[in-house]
Amino acid sequence: xxxxxxxxxxTQKGPVSGEAMGKAFGCSRVAVHNQIRELRKMGYPIQAGxxxxxxxxxxxxxxxxxxxxNEKRMQHFEETDSTMDAARKAAxxxxxxxxxxxxxxxxxxxxxxxxxxxSHAGGLYFTMILRPDTSPQDAYLFNFCxxxxxxxxxxxxxxxxxxxxxPNDILAEGKKITGILSEMACDADRIHYLLIGIxxxxxxxxxxFSREGTSVSQITGKPGSRKAILSLFLDEYEDLIGKEGWKxxxxxxxxxxxxxxxxxxxxxxxxxxxxxxxxxxxxxxxxVQEKTGRIRKITYGxxxxxx
Ligand code: BTN
Numbered sequence: 001x002x003x004x005x006x007x008x009x010x011t012q013k014g015p016v017s018g019e020a021m022g023k024a025f026g027c028s029r030v031a032v033h034n035q036i037r038e039l040r041k042m043g044y045p046i047q048a049g050x051x052x053x054x055x056x057x058x059x060x061x062x063x064x065x066x067x068x069x070n071e072k073r074m075q076h077f078e079e080t081d082s083t084m085d086a087a088r089k090a091a092x093x094x095x096x097x098x099x100x101x102x103x104x105x106x107x108x109x110x111x112x113x114x115x116x117x118x119s120h121a122g123g124l125y126f127t128m129i130l131r132p133d134t135s136p137q138d139a140y141l142f143n144f145c146x147x148x149x150x151x152x153x154x155x156x157x158x159x160x161x162x163x164x165x166x167p168n169d170i171l172a173e174g175k176k177i178t179g180i181l182s183e184m185a186c187d188a189d190r191i192h193y194l195l196i197g198i199x200x201x202x203x204x205x206x207x208x209f210s211r212e213g214t215s216v217s218q219i220t221g222k223p224g225s226r227k228a229i230l231s232l233f234l235d236e237y238e239d240l241i242g243k244e245g246w247k248x249x250x251x252x253x254x255x256x257x258x259x260x261x262x263x264x265x266x267x268x269x270x271x272x273x274x275x276x277x278x279x280x281x282x283x284x285x286x287x288v289q290e291k292t293g294r295i296r297k298i299t300y301g302x303x304x305x306x307x
Pocket of ligand 1: 081082083084106108109110111112113115117124125126127169178179180181197198199200
């Protein structure tokens with residue numbers, strides 16, 4: 001019912017009375033009023049006037065009922081430790097393929113290689129559960145799909161020249177605007193579930209990584225919409241993993257890449273590899289040509305571009 005009320009308030013030009021809403025929905029005016037009271041508590045700025053209820057500003061909230069098409073496969077927290085942990089719990093309890101856990105703030109948001117991910121209000125933080133019928137070796141490609149999709153979304157919605165840095169960062173004006181972290185539960189030949197966690201700097205203030213980070217609002221000079229980004233992302237991601245073959249995804253990634261053709265330093269758990277970023281192969285591994293001419297295939301690490 002909340003989703004229905006919001007839709008009415010967002011599409012009607014003038015105020016709508018509780019009685020009219022109740023009649024259309026088949027419930028009492030009091031039931032409508034109770035729902036409106038709950039919505040207000042959640043942060044929806046619904047006003048009551050002589051003509052009825054109205055809502056002029058979209059508060060950019062991420063409650064599942066705000067995404068009627070995906071409502072059943074979403075769970076939202078105002079605050080949680082990390083959406084990775086909440087999503088893992090949901091996956092262990094049987095949450096289906098493409099289930100999404102969102103939140104407004106994370107207490108212990110984490111990044112790749114055990115780093116902290118600043119997760120203040122205003123950013124978009126979510127983890128998607130995937131249950132693909134593929135081998136664990138293909139997991140990286142799902143991350144590639146996520147970075148390609150999100151870069152396309154930032155381009156479409158805000159005209160941001162979003163570029164991809166191997167393996168999964170999205171940069172805008174050379175600074176990080178999105179980070180992607182994936183975790184997986186699998187056996188040797190089967191993925192039980194894959195968690196893809198995405199943090200997008202939208203309207204959040206950037207502290208610890210402000211020199212390297214940027215946000216949608218910093219780039220466009222206007223607030224961005226977390227809801228619009230997530231909504232378009234979910235539609236496009238499902239389309240991309242369903243339609244295009246892996247080759248197409250790797251070539252879409254290459255088209256948006258800011259890594260290939262550059263001198264890079266890649267830090268892995270074991271060593272530091274320096275050289276020219278030649279290509280990514282069909283498994284999303286980075287091929288780096290060292291000074292000696294030797295070509296190294298790197299599947300995991302932190303990549304820095306030499307300027
Ligand atoms: C990185 O670039 O290091 C990856 C950052 C990933 C951050 C996201 S925010 C949502 C999800 N929950 C987390 O704790 N981390 C990921």
